[in-house]
Amino acid sequence: MKTRWRRLLIAFFFIFLLHSLFLLVKKESSDYTTFSEESLSIQKTSEFRIELIKRKKNKKNKSKPQLKENMVLEEDVKKDEDILSDDAINQKKSSQYEKSLTSYQVQVLRAIEKNKYYPSREKRRGHEGRVTVGFVINSNGIMSKLIILHQSSYENLDEAALESVRNAAPFKKFPKQIIENELVFNIHIDFIL
Secondary structure, three states, rough: OOHHHHHHHHHHHHHHHHHHHHHHHHHHOOOOOOOHHHHHHHHHHHHHHHHHHHHHHHHOOOHHHHHHHHHHHHHHHHHHHHHHHHHHHHHHHHHHHHHHHHHHHHHHHHHHHHHOOOOHHHHHOOEEEEEEEEEEEEEOOOOEEEEEEOOOOHHHHHHHHHHHHHHHHHOOOOOOOOOOOOEEEEEEEEEEO
């Protein structure tokens, strides 16, 4: 009976320890939470409201210190507005970057699809498959490091996938919104009858 209680006590201790670690990890991970523009503006608004509450408490005191507080408060609000406008500009640039990147990726995929080569021998035999290829495109549109990441069941389809990408190159230059020197692509090329 004592060993059973001892085991239960040890089990309880380990469960308590695991829960404590879980809460500690959760607390640490919440310190790195990212905010969207909406939550950031709400946060700034709530700080502004806290300042207003402090100002109301000081209303009972002299009026001159209150003027200084109002000036400081207005400066803080202007700084917060500047920060928010900088964040909005950065978010707009980020949005433009995402659109440019997506548009460029679509252009690359369309060029490869347009130049896709399906070997007639494999068509006649009814061979189908998916080949995953990887390659790098630099900012001038030059393709390099073309490799097969995942083969199909047919060597001719694998070679045809590589040939399709080679025929599509060189690609267009990066739009000015894309700041990277090179982009890595991992794509599937499907051969379906």
